[in-house]
Amino acid sequence: MNLLEIKNLHASVQGNEILRGINLTVKAGEVHAIMGPNGSGKSTLAGVLAGRDAYTVTQGEVFYNGQNLLEMLPEERARSGLFLAFQYPVEIPGVNNSYFLKEALNAIRTHKGLEKLDAIDFLALIKQKVKIVEMDESFLNRPVNEGFSGGEKKRNEIFHMAVLEPLLSILDETDSGLDIDALRTVADGVNKLRSQENAIVVVTHYQRLLNYIVPDVVHVMKDGRLVLSGGKELALELEDRGYDWVHEEAGQTV
Amino acid sequence: MNNETNTIEEFAAQEYKYGFVTDIDADSVPPGLNEDVIRLISAKKQEPDWLLEWRLKSFRHWETMVEPHWQNIKYPPIDYQAIIYYSAPKQNSLLKDMSEVDPELLKTYDKLGIPLREQEWLAGVAVDAVFDSVSVATTFKEKLKELGIIFSSFSEAVREHPELVRKYLGSVVPSNDNYFAALNSAVFTDGSFCFIPPGVRCPMELSTYFRINAASTGQFERTLIVAEEGAQVSYLEGCTAPMRDKNQLHAAVVELVALDNAKIKYSTVQNWYPGDKEGRGGIYNFVTKRGKCAGVNSKISWTQVETGSAITWKYPSVLLIGDHSVGEFYSVAVVNNYQQADTGTKMIHIGKHTKSTIVSKGISAGHGQNSYRGLVEMKKNAVHARNFSQCDSLLLGDKCGAHTFPYIEVKNTSSKAEHEATTSKIGDDQIFYCKQRGLSAEDAVNLIVNGFCKEVFRELPMEFAVEAQKLLGVSLEGSVG
Numbered sequence: 001m002n003l004l005e006i007k008n009l010h011a012s013v014q015g016n017e018i019l020r021g022i023n024l025t026v027k028a029g030e031v032h033a034i035m036g037p038n039g040s041g042k043s044t045l046a047g048v049l050a051g052r053d054a055y056t057v058t059q060g061e062v063f064y065n066g067q068n069l070l071e072m073l074p075e076e077r078a079r080s081g082l083f084l085a086f087q088y089p090v091e092i093p094g095v096n097n098s099y100f101l102k103e104a105l106n107a108i109r110t111h112k113g114l115e116k117l118d119a120i121d122f123l124a125l126i127k128q129k130v131k132i133v134e135m136d137e138s139f140l141n142r143p144v145n146e147g148f149s150g151g152e153k154k155r156n157e158i159f160h161m162a163v164l165e166p167l168l169s170i171l172d173e174t175d176s177g178l179d180i181d182a183l184r185t186v187a188d189g190v191n192k193l194r195s196q197e198n199a200i201v202v203v204t205h206y207q208r209l210l211n212y213i214v215p216d217v218v219h220v221m222k223d224g225r226l227v228l229s230g231g232k233e234l235a236l237e238l239e240d241r242g243y244d245w246v247h248e249e250a251g252q253t254v
Numbered sequence: 255m256n257n258e259t260n261t262i263e264e265f266a267a268q269e270y271k272y273g274f275v276t277d278i279d280a281d282s283v284p285p286g287l288n289e290d291v292i293r294l295i296s297a298k299k300q301e302p303d304w305l306l307e308w309r310l311k312s313f314r315h316w317e318t319m320v321e322p323h324w325q326n327i328k329y330p331p332i333d334y335q336a337i338i339y340y341s342a343p344k345q346n347s348l349l350k351d352m353s354e355v356d357p358e359l360l361k362t363y364d365k366l367g368i369p370l371r372e373q374e375w376l377a378g379v380a381v382d383a384v385f386d387s388v389s390v391a392t393t394f395k396e397k398l399k400e401l402g403i404i405f406s407s408f409s410e411a412v413r414e415h416p417e418l419v420r421k422y423l424g425s426v427v428p429s430n431d432n433y434f435a436a437l438n439s440a441v442f443t444d445g446s447f448c449f450i451p452p453g454v455r456c457p458m459e460l461s462t463y464f465r466i467n468a469a470s471t472g473q474f475e476r477t478l479i480v481a482e483e484g485a486q487v488s489y490l491e492g493c494t495a496p497m498r499d500k501n502q503l504h505a506a507v508v509e510l511v512a513l514d515n516a517k518i519k520y521s522t523v524q525n526w527y528p529g530d531k532e533g534r535g536g537i538y539n540f541v542t543k544r545g546k547c548a549g550v551n552s553k554i555s556w557t558q559v560e561t562g563s564a565i566t567w568k569y570p571s572v573l574l575i576g577d578h579s580v581g582e583f584y585s586v587a588v589v590n591n592y593q594q595a596d597t598g599t600k601m602i603h604i605g606k607h608t609k610s611t612i613v614s615k616g617i618s619a620g621h622g623q624n625s626y627r628g629l630v631e632m633k634k635n636a637v638h639a640r641n642f643s644q645c646d647s648l649l650l651g652d653k654c655g656a657h658t659f660p661y662i663e664v665k666n667t668s669s670k671a672e673h674e675a676t677t678s679k680i681g682d683d684q685i686f687y688c689k690q691r692g693l694s695a696e697d698a699v700n701l702i703v704n705g706f707c708k709e710v711f712r713e714l715p716m717e718f719a720v721e722a723q724k725l726l727g728v729s730l731e732g733s734v735g
Binding site: 096100101164 | 681687707
C-alpha cells in the first residue's frame with residue numbers, strides 16, 4: 001500500500017522556487033533515504049510535507065494514506081500519523097516534556113477515536129519508551145528541549161516518535177550534531193520502531209547514518225528534483241564520489 | 255506566516271463571557287461628588303459619626319491632590335463628577351438568611367459560577383458577594399463564628415465591631431496615601447472584613463466576589479484583614495463586570511495586618527471587563543493594596559492573576575516591620591487588545607532579617623502594553639534583609655509592548671537584593687513544533703503561556719489555579735497561531 005505519493009510537487013519560498021517537480025512513492029514497511037548537497041531542497045520537502053506555512057505549494061499533488069495531504073492542517077497531518085523529527089528541535093520553556101507528550105498523544109488518540117490515557121498509564125508507557133533511545137528519565141520532567149545539548153534534542157525527537165507511533169516518519173538530518181555513539185543509539189532506536197505498517201523517510205547529508213538505518217531506496221536530490229534513485233549501495237557510491245557526477249546521469253531514475 | 259499571525263489574533267479576540275447585565279431595581283444617588291453625597295452614603299449605611307468625619311477628612315484631602323500621571327498608561331481625563339458613587343440593589347438592607355436575597359441576584363451569581371446558597375458549596379469556601387456598592391450575602395458566617403473568626407461585609411463590621419474597624423482602618427493605607435486611596439476613603443461603600451483571633455487557623459478559604467452591575471457606577475470597596483498572633487488565613491478575591499461602552503472606575507483599598515507569627519495569603523483573580531477589541535469601554539482599575547507585617551515572623555503573600563480591566567494600576571505591597579517577617583508577591587498580568595497594565599509591588603524592609611520574593615510574569619498580546627514597576631527598599635536598620643526578584647515578559651505578536659521599571663534602594667551593607675529579568679516571544683517555530691505533534695494553535699499557546707506562568711499558578715489555591723488557567727486561555731484567545 002502506498003503511504004505517501006508525491007506527484008510533480010513544486011514549492012517556493014517568498015517567490016523562489018525550491019522544489020521543482022518531486023515524484024516519490026513510499027510504501028508501508030519501507031525506509032527511503034533522501035540525500036543531496038546543501039541547498040538542494042531536502043529540508044524544504046520535509047517542511048512542505050509537515051505543513052510549514054513558510055512554503056507555498058505552486059503545483060503538484062501529495063497523497064498520504066489515501067488523503068489529500070495538502071488540504072490538511074499541520075496538526076491534522078500530525079494526528080493522522082505523520083511525524084517530523086526536526087533538524088532543529090524547538091525549545092519550549094516551562095512546559096514539561098512528558099506533559100507536552102501526553103497532550104500530543106491524547107490529541108492523536110482522540111483523533112483515532114481512542115480514549116485519552118490517564119497520567120498513570122501514560123507514565124508507564126513513557127518509562128518503557130524512554131529505554132528505546134536510552135535517554136535518562138530526568139529528561140522526562142525537564143522543559144521541552146530547554147537546556148538540552150544538540151545530541152539530547154535529537155534523541156528527544158526519536159523519543160517523541162517512539163511514544164506517538166507515527167505511520168510515516170520524516171527524519172530531517174537527525175544525524176547532524178550526534179557523535180558516533182549517540183548516532184548508533186538513535187539509529188538503533190529508529191530500527192526498533194520499524195514495522196511492516198509504517199514507513200520512514202530519512203533526510204541526510206551523509207552516508208554514515210545509513211550504515212545503521214539501512215534504507216530500501218536511496219534518492220539523490222539536486223536543485224529541487226530527485227535526480228537519481230537506487231538501492232542502499234547508491235549511498236556508498238555518493239560517499240566515494242560526491243554529488244557532482246550525479247547531474248550527468250540525471251533523469252535515470254530507477 | 256499570515257495564517258499563524260491570524261490565529262494569534264483570533265486567539266486574542268475572544269469574547270468576554272461575564273458581560274451580561276442583571277435587570278434589578280437599584281437605589282442610586284445622583285452622579286457627582288461633594289460632601290452631601292458622602293453624608294448621604296454614610297447615612298444610608300447608618301454609620302457612626304467618627305466614620306463620617308474620617309470620610310469627610312479624606313475627601314477634603316483628596317480635593318487638594320492631583321491625579322498621578324507617572325504611570326506608563328494613557329487614558330482620557332476622568333470626570334469625577336459624572337460618576338455615581340452609590341448604587342445598591344433594592345432589598346431589605348439587613349438579611350436574616352439567604353432566602354431573603356433577591357432571586358435575580360442569586361441567578362446572577364449562579365451564572366458567574368458563584369453559588370451563594372451554602373449547601374451548594376463543596377469546596378469549603380466562605381463567600382462574601384459585593385454587588386455594585388453593597389455586600390449582598392456572606393456565607394458560612396455561623397460556622398466561622400464558632401472559632402471566633404469574623405467574616406462579614408464591611409458595613410456590618412462597622413455596625414457590629416466598630417472598635418476593631420476603628421483601630422485598623424487606615425492603619426496600613428492612610429486616607430491621604432495617594433489620590434485613589436483618598437477617593438476611596440471618602441466614598442467607599444462596602445467590601446469585606448476578616449478578623450482571625452490569636453492562634454486560630456482559618457479552616458476554609460475566605461472569598462469575596464465583586465460585581466459591578468449598574469451603569470456609570472464607580473466601585474469603591476474596602477477590604478480589611480487582621481490576623482492576630484499566630485493566626486492564619488487564606489483569602490481569595492474575584493471580580494467581573496458587564497460589557498459597557500463607557501469606562502467605569504474601580505478604586506479599591508485593601509489593608510492587611512499580620513501580628514506576631516501570623517500568616518495571610520491573599521489571592522486575586524481580576525477579570526473586570528477589559529473593553530472591546532477597539533479599546534472601547536472597560537474598567538479603570540486603580541487599586542491600593544498593602545499589607546503590614548507588624549509582628550515578628552509574620553508573613554504576607556500576594557498572588558494576583560490580572561486578566562481584565564482596560565487599565566490596571568496596582569502595586570500590592572508589604573511593609574516588613576517585624577524582625578524575620580516575610581513578604582511575597584506573585585503576579586501574572588495579561589494585556590490584550592488595547593489593555594494597559596502598570597503593576598508590580600513594593601517591598602519595604604524595615605525589620606532585621608526580613609525576606610521578600612517577587613515573581614512577576616507579564617504577558618502582552620494584541621496592542622496591549624504591560625509594565626512591571628517595583629520597589630525593593632532596605633532601610634538602614636533592616637540588617638541582613640534579603641530580596642529576590644524575577645520579572646519575565648512574554649510577547650505574543652508584534653504590536654504589543656512589555657516594560658520593566660525596577661527600583662532597588664539598599665541603605666545598609668549587610669542586605670542583599672537580586673533582580674533577574676527576561677523577555678521572550680512565542681515564536682512561530684514554537685507553535686509549528688506543537689502543531690507538528692498534534693496540538694492546535696490554541697492548545698499550543700495555552701501550553702506555552704501556562705508553562706510561563708507556572709511559578710505563579712502553583713501559589714494559588716487549587717480550585718483557583720484551575721480557574722486561572724482557563725481564564726488565561728480565554729483572555730488570550732485569538733492572539734496566537
